[in-house]
Amino acid sequence: MHRSKESAQEETVAQAEEVDRLPPLPAGETPLVEAEGLTVHFPVRGGLWRGVRGYVRAVDGVSFRIRRGTTVGLVGESGSGKTTTGHCLVKLLTPNRGSIRYKGTEIGSLSKRAFFPYRKRIQMIFQDPFNSLNPRMSLQKILSEPLEIHFPDMSARRKRERAAELLELVGLEADHLPRYPHEFSGGQRQRIGIARALAVEPEFIVCDEPVSALDVSVQAGIVNLLQDLQQELGLTYLFIAHDLAVVEHISDEVLVMKDGVIVERAGSEEIYRNPGHPYTMKLLEAVPRL
Amino acid sequence: MLRYIIRELLRHRLGLICLIILTVLYAATILSQFLAPYLPTDQDLKHAYHPPTKIVLQDWWPHVQVYERVDPSAARYEPVAGETVPLRFFAPGEEYSFLGLFPTNTHLFGVDEPHRVYLLGSDATGRDVFSRLLYGAQVSLSIGFIGILVTMSLGFAVGSAAGYFGRYVDFLAMRLVEFVIAIPSLYLLIALRGALAEYFDPEQMYLLIVLILSLIGWAGAARIIRGMALSLRERPFVLAAEVMGQKSGRILMRHFLPNLASYLLVAATLSIPVYILAEASLSFLGLGIQEPGTSWGLMLKQAQELKVFTLGLWWLLTPGAAIFVTVITFNMLGDVLRDIVDPRHQMGED
Numbered sequence: 053m054h055r056s057k058e059s060a061q062e063e064t065v066a067q068a069e070e071v072d073r074l075p076p077l078p079a080g081e082t083p084l085v086e087a088e089g090l091t092v093h094f095p096v097r098g099g100l101w102r103g104v105r106g107y108v109r110a111v112d113g114v115s116f117r118i119r120r121g122t123t124v125g126l127v128g129e130s131g132s133g134k135t136t137t138g139h140c141l142v143k144l145l146t147p148n149r150g151s152i153r154y155k156g157t158e159i160g161s162l163s164k165r166a167f168f169p170y171r172k173r174i175q176m177i178f179q180d181p182f183n184s185l186n187p188r189m190s191l192q193k194i195l196s197e198p199l200e201i202h203f204p205d206m207s208a209r210r211k212r213e214r215a216a217e218l219l220e221l222v223g224l225e226a227d228h229l230p231r232y233p234h235e236f237s238g239g240q241r242q243r244i245g246i247a248r249a250l251a252v253e254p255e256f257i258v259c260d261e262p263v264s265a266l267d268v269s270v271q272a273g274i275v276n277l278l279q280d281l282q283q284e285l286g287l288t289y290l291f292i293a294h295d296l297a298v299v300e301h302i303s304d305e306v307l308v309m310k311d312g313v314i315v316e317r318a319g320s321e322e323i324y325r326n327p328g329h330p331y332t333m334k335l336l337e338a339v340p341r342l
Numbered sequence: 343m344l345r346y347i348i349r350e351l352l353r354h355r356l357g358l359i360c361l362i363i364l365t366v367l368y369a370a371t372i373l374s375q376f377l378a379p380y381l382p383t384d385q386d387l388k389h390a391y392h393p394p395t396k397i398v399l400q401d402w403w404p405h406v407q408v409y410e411r412v413d414p415s416a417a418r419y420e421p422v423a424g425e426t427v428p429l430r431f432f433a434p435g436e437e438y439s440f441l442g443l444f445p446t447n448t449h450l451f452g453v454d455e456p457h458r459v460y461l462l463g464s465d466a467t468g469r470d471v472f473s474r475l476l477y478g479a480q481v482s483l484s485i486g487f488i489g490i491l492v493t494m495s496l497g498f499a500v501g502s503a504a505g506y507f508g509r510y511v512d513f514l515a516m517r518l519v520e521f522v523i524a525i526p527s528l529y530l531l532i533a534l535r536g537a538l539a540e541y542f543d544p545e546q547m548y549l550l551i552v553l554i555l556s557l558i559g560w561a562g563a564a565r566i567i568r569g570m571a572l573s574l575r576e577r578p579f580v581l582a583a584e585v586m587g588q589k590s591g592r593i594l595m596r597h598f599l600p601n602l603a604s605y606l607l608v609a610a611t612l613s614i615p616v617y618i619l620a621e622a623s624l625s626f627l628g629l630g631i632q633e634p635g636t637s638w639g640l641m642l643k644q645a646q647e648l649k650v651f652t653l654g655l656w657w658l659l660t661p662g663a664a665i666f667v668t669v670i671t672f673n674m675l676g677d678v679l680r681d682i683v684d685p686r687h688q689m690g691e692d
Binding site: 174245 | 577578579581582583584585586587588596597600601603
């Protein structure tokens with residue numbers, strides 16, 4: 053249990069070498085997003101001087117590619133590192149090792165300041181619709197915030213118009229603008245969260261379990277909305293979920309993650325018909341059937 | 343949220359009573375120059391330790407009883423039977439500037455010279471205790487507000503930055519907080535007062551006291567706000583603001599501050615009495631407000647003489663009663679506010 057600092061680091065190195073290599077790219081093709089050997093280790097601190105006692109290997113050498121206009125599903129149980137992977141892509145975390153390339157440009161190791169232009173292109177939708185909206189802000193304010201940051205020249209009137217457009221885009225009404233999040237249902241709030249992510253006209257959206265906190269009857273509506281928006285705006289998604297059924301429906305490719313490692317990758321129909329890894333089979337068994 | 347708090351407060355009987363008392367107190371403070379018949383420095387040595395004058399109704403008009411000093415050595419006064427002077431409303435008196443807007447000399451009430459009206463008696467130099475109480479409230483009641491404004495801002499700035507940035511910011515801020523909290527506050531008060539006194543004129547003592555009290559008071563608030571900021575930092579709406587590239591300062595102001603507002607409101611209400619009491623104790627010790635200024639604490643200090651008790655000059659202790667009422671009202675209001683913003687009371691409201 054009490055490993056020394058050095059031995060913990062050695063293990064980290066050893067682990068990093070086992071990373072699965074991505075197949076070579078077809079000539080002339082650049083994926084929108086490419087992660088290679090992505091590794092995030094959280095130090096475990098303890099003792100009198102809060103020294104590092106070891107590492108939790110949340111993400112341990114994960115590689116994947118996401119082509120423009122497609123959806124890649126990332127499935128796994130809680131604690132498998134899928135959310136941590138998502139956080140790396142939007143720079144809520146900096147990976148300890150590995151690279152993230154956006155249109156071929158390395159962005160994983162950028163400083164927060166240097167990453168700023170990418171905040172307009174990469175957005176995130178959060179799991180918990182009850183906590184992902186500031187309860188003290190009206191929808192107008194919630195939707196104006198990203199506009200203020202990335203379109204500083206936009207006039208107040210134009211911002212109002214844009215906020216109204218965004219609400220209509222996600223199936224809500226423009227006169228909801230002065231209202232507060234607590235006046236809306238979970239599904240409606242998730243739509244507001246989607247509208248906020250769309251405000252900056254992103255190309256790539258990390259959807260972190262966008263439907264798992266919602267009622268089953270509402271889930272389909274949100275998934276369909278995401279698909280429609282993808283068609284309409286040419287978006288690219290990384291769709292994180294623990295429910296294979298939802299992911300299978302929306303994804304072009306599915307990655308199955310367990311204990312920080314991708315254990316299986318396949319086309320979505322293939323994985324459903326012919327799961328390769330025992331863990332994938334277990335996930336499939338867990339899907340409720342009608 | 344604020345609308346909700348106000349609505350609930352008005353619906354709550356105790357809260358409403360507290361609100362009314364405080365409104366009356368603060369209104370009286372703001373209008374003190376108009377309400378007080380005399381200046382707080384207006385002496386009349388012939389009327390030292392004068393008891394409160396009786397107001398009698400005569401010919402359908404209130405009249406002020408005239409008193410005669412029966413024992414010049416013991417400050418004993420007897421009413422002169424049948425001799426009264428009519429009380430005048432909107433009587434002319436000392437010139438002052440009404441709310442700082444226009445100069446006037448009209449006071450709510452007064453009597454013709456050389457008679458005097460002492461609603462709450464007079465002190466050792468014949469100054470009107472009622473007028474001094476009103477003027478003293480300007481110091482005693484505002485010191486709490488200015489004090490919490492400084493401490494809450496400082497506490498929020500340090501606490502939320504420590505909780506949000508974490509790491510060494512957190513470490514440094516919390517060690518500083520522990521350092522401040524570890525020092526016994528009364529000694530720190532006295533030491534700071536001694537150390538800083540030479541840089542301030544006696545008239546600026548008010549400023550100095552606020553400064554000293556704030557320098558001590560922010561630490562406790564900072565520590566609690568830091569804990570709340572730690573949990574706010576993980577909330578998805580804060581992560582969302584980070585993902586959209588919001589600046590740290592803006593995140594603190596837009597996402598942290600409004601979500602800590604209800605706590606800050608309760609904490610502020612509950613700590614106003616601390617400032618009022620601290621000012622009173624400093625002035626009582628002779629370290630606070632100095633003559634010719636006036637505050638409730640300073641008035642109490644002047645009522646320390648044995649004479650006050652042997653001669654039963656109870657009216658000189660009215661500032662104590664004023665402090666008592668204010669402190670207890672703020673404490674009750676704080677309790678009511680805490681009940682209102684407590685999440686258990688907000689079922690279904692968010």
